[in-house]
Amino acid sequence: MPATPETPVTPATPALPATPAIADSMAQRMLACTGCHGREGRATQAGYFPRIAGKPAGYLFNQLQHFRDGRRSNPAMARLLAPLTDDYLREIAAHFAGLDLPYAPPPPLQQDAKAARIARTLIREGDTRRQLPACVQCHGEAMTGRLPAVPGLLGLSRDYLAAQLGAWRSGQRVAAEPDCMAGIARRLQPDEVAAVIDWLASQTVTASAKAAQPLSPSAQAALALPCGSGFR
Numbered sequence: 001m002p003a004t005p006e007t008p009v010t011p012a013t014p015a016l017p018a019t020p021a022i023a024d025s026m027a028q029r030m031l032a033c034t035g036c037h038g039r040e041g042r043a044t045q046a047g048y049f050p051r052i053a054g055k056p057a058g059y060l061f062n063q064l065q066h067f068r069d070g071r072r073s074n075p076a077m078a079r080l081l082a083p084l085t086d087d088y089l090r091e092i093a094a095h096f097a098g099l100d101l102p103y104a105p106p107p108p109l110q111q112d113a114k115a116a117r118i119a120r121t122l123i124r125e126g127d128t129r130r131q132l133p134a135c136v137q138c139h140g141e142a143m144t145g146r147l148p149a150v151p152g153l154l155g156l157s158r159d160y161l162a163a164q165l166g167a168w169r170s171g172q173r174v175a176a177e178p179d180c181m182a183g184i185a186r187r188l189q190p191d192e193v194a195a196v197i198d199w200l201a202s203q204t205v206t207a208s209a210k211a212a213q214p215l216s217p218s219a220q221a222a223l224a225l226p227c228g229s230g231f232r
Contacts, residue, residue: 030095055152109202119199138223142212155205156201161200162197175229175230
C-alpha cells in the first residue's frame, strides 16, 4: 500500500496576556497637558510652561479658546485643541481649576532696594496718572487670582511672566476689548517690568491660597481703566 502522508500539525497560537483596562478619567485624558505643564498641571518654577492647577476655571476656558481660535499664538496648543468643542474646553478648565495642590518653593529674591520699591508700588498702589491700576485690584490682595476669570500671578516662573508681558506689549497676545492688559503692559517702563517680574516670581504661595471673590460692579467701575476680560 502506498504510504499515507501525515497531516501537518499546526502549532497552537499562544494566548496573549490580557491588556489591563485603562480608566477613562479626565486625569487620564489630560496626560497630553501634563506632559508639558507638569504632573497634575502644577508645573515648577523652572522653564516656560505655566502652572494651570488651581487657576480660575473662567480664565482657563478663555485661554483654551484663545489658543484654539488663534488669539494666542502657539502652534502646538492650536493643533491639540483644534478638534475640541467649547463644552469640552469647559470640562478641561473645570478639571484643572478643581485641583488644590501645593506650590513649589520659589527661587530667592535677587532685587535691590530701588527695584523692590518700584515693584511694591505698582503691585499695591498702581499709578493713576498713567492709568495703571494696582495689580491687587484685579488679581486679588494675595495675587492668587480673582473669580471668575482673573489668573493668579504667583507660582509662575520668571521666564513665563517675562514672555507674557512681552507678548502683551508687542501685540502677540490679545484679549477681549477693551484689552486692559495690553494697555498696562505698554505703559510700563522696562525697569518696571523687570522689577514686577522678579518680585512675583520670588513669592511663596501659601497652602491656603485661593482665588479672591469677584469684583462688584462698582469696584469694576472704579478701576483706573476698563477691562474687557477677567470679570465675566
